[in-house]
Amino acid sequence: MIYAFDTYYFENFAKTVCIAFEAWDSETETEIFTEKTTVTAGYESGAFYKRELPCILSLLNKINLNEGDMIIVDGYVTLDNKGKIGLGGHLFEALEGKIPVIGIAKNEFISSDDQRRTVFRGESKTPLFVTAIGVYVDEVKVKVEQMHGNFRIPTLLKKLDQLTRIE
Template sequence: MIYAFDTYYCNDVANTICIAFENWNSEKENNIFIEKTAITSDYESGAFYKRELPCIMSLLKKIQLKDGDMIIVDGYVTLDDHGKIGLGGYLFEALEQKYPVIGIAKNGFSAPDSRRRHIYRGESKTPLFLTAMGIDVDELVPKIKQMYGSYRIPALLKKLDQLTRE
């Protein structure tokens, strides 16, 4: 199973959503998990993970991960060639490196990262930015390209983003 997570912050509440789907080209999700929690820390520039990681870890308590499962986060797993990690990297560590974590970010990050891949979907001239730990990022490129939907952002990830804002 593939579990995609995103969190949206409004006032003092974090709305974390997880969409679970079977295959990279799935048109529909198998399940949706939702949790609203109080925001436990302020936004800290350069330390986004401190705010979002607790939300994801809390929602993961409702999910029974199995061998072979993968997790997608809206953001980065690795940030540069010097070992700096993003939200996904901290999640990978928190899960004791048992499950691959894949970061699909919509916005670029300035530091060079030889493990970051740019993915162009549909007719978009703007890439998605792919990073990962626990799985070869080059194996993921064709999988992300084949995700359902003809636009830059795959349909299930677009739905995930919309659900967080409800």
């Protein structure tokens, strides 16, 4: 199973949504998990994980992960060639390296990272940025290219983003 997570911040709370789907090219989800939590940290440039990781870990308490499952986060796993990690890397550590984590980001991170791949989907001239840990990033790149949908953002990831924004 593949579990994709995203969080949206309202004035007084954060809403985290997880869409579960069976295969990279799935058109529909098999299950949706949601949770509203108190925001425990403000936005800190370069330390986004401090705000979002607690939200994801809280929602993960409702999900029974199994061997072979993967997690997608809206963001980065690795940030540079010096070993700095992003949200996905911190999640991988919190899960004791047992579940592969894939980061799919919409905005480019400035530093160079040999583990970052660009994915162009549909007719878009703007790429998605893919990083991963616990699985080969080049394999994931191909899978992201094959995700359902004709546009830059795959169908289920677009739905995930929309669901987080509904109070």
